[in-house]
Amino acid sequence: xxxxxxxxxxxxxxxxxxxxxxxxxxxxxxxxxxxxxxxxxxxxxxxxxxxxxxxxxxxxxxxxxxxxxxxxxxxxxxxxxxxxxxxxxxxxxxxxxxxxxxxxxxxxxxxxxxxxxxxxxxxxxxxxxxxxxxxxxxxxxxxxxxxxxxxxxxxxxxxxxxxxxxxxxxxxxxxxxxxxxxxxxxxxxxxxxxxxxxxxxxxxxxxxxxxxxxxxxxxxxxxxxxxxxxxxxxxxxxxxxxxxxxxxxxxxxxxxxxxxxxxxxxxxxxxxxxxxxxxxxxxxxxxxxxxxxxxxxxxxxxxxxxxxxxxxxxxxxxxxxxxxxxxxxxxxxxx
Numbered sequence: 345x346x347x348x349x350x351x352x353x354x355x356x357x358x359x360x361x362x363x364x365x366x367x368x369x370x371x372x373x374x375x376x377x378x379x380x381x382x383x384x385x386x387x388x389x390x391x392x393x394x395x396x397x398x399x400x401x402x403x404x405x406x407x408x409x410x411x412x413x414x415x416x417x418x419x420x421x422x423x424x425x426x427x428x429x430x431x432x433x434x435x436x437x438x439x440x441x442x443x444x445x446x447x448x449x450x451x452x453x454x455x456x457x458x459x460x461x462x463x464x465x466x467x468x469x470x471x472x473x474x475x476x477x478x479x480x481x482x483x484x485x486x487x488x489x490x491x492x493x494x495x496x497x498x499x500x501x502x503x504x505x506x507x508x509x510x511x512x513x514x515x516x517x518x519x520x521x522x523x524x525x526x527x528x529x530x531x532x533x534x535x536x537x538x539x540x541x542x543x544x545x546x547x548x549x550x551x552x553x554x555x556x557x558x559x560x561x562x563x564x565x566x567x568x569x570x571x572x573x574x575x576x577x578x579x580x581x582x583x584x585x586x587x588x589x590x591x592x593x594x595x596x597x598x599x600x601x602x603x604x605x606x607x608x609x610x611x612x613x614x615x616x617x618x619x620x621x622x623x624x625x626x627x628x629x630x631x632x633x634x635x636x637x638x639x640x641x642x643x644x645x646x647x648x649x650x651x652x653x654x655x656x657x658x659x660x661x662x663x664x665x666x667x668x669x670x671x672x673x674x675x676x677x678x679x
Contacts, residue, residue, distance in 0.1 A: 362410040364419040365634040369409040371650035402434040412446030413633040427472045439476040443632035448483040466490035481607040500607040523547040543567025570598035581606035584615035588622040595623045
């Protein structure tokens, strides 16, 4: 029997989008059958941000969609100020939908005198009195524990895997971790794609640079990749160095076709050009981060997480389980 997918008491729901990823918010709104409610974000001459909510939210359940992506600090402040405005406008509940959680990579003290900025962001959101956080593929899942409010941590893996299944790329594949830290993510991905084997790029250092300042290139792979379709899986592709180096090594060890997969396409600096020139056949990402034209390239395939977010919002609002969202889309209504 198919689950109910309609919002109950939809008249009491308000959906807002700030400036980080309006195209994604528009897709979510269309799937929900709701309008994006109006707010105005403006800046003073010195860069201070001002937010005005242009319609009543009194007594409403509000969802604010905002990725904390480039420009990270501006987008974070927009979100914090928006939540404050909603609270002062007597919203009943304020739920933040953060497709990309900025600062999540700073989740622990790796060296002396370092901050734990992922925790700082959690503190700021809780001090702002949000009721719930909905996010996708945190860099470190334990960031959920930085909050004392409900956190719904969604996974993009089913959406990404469905793409490969639709392309007929589920046979003779190996799922590759670009370093040892990514093994848990790769293992989950491999299980969802049908129990595919995994391989690991044997990178022995956390520092990408050698003592001489040159890029450190790994030179060994754990696992069999010869004559197989290799899918390199990561949560974030930022500079692109790690993914391109992994692809070059997989080519050296005899992989047939090589695909790169990442949930969040940060693509800093010359990442787009580097990935386009690499041994990767395609780079498959999601739209958790809005990509300007300058970061688009021929090998890039961008999938939408709007159906995933829509499914989560409906279930959360209707007080239903979100467990089936961790299955492949074709099986999300299985009982």
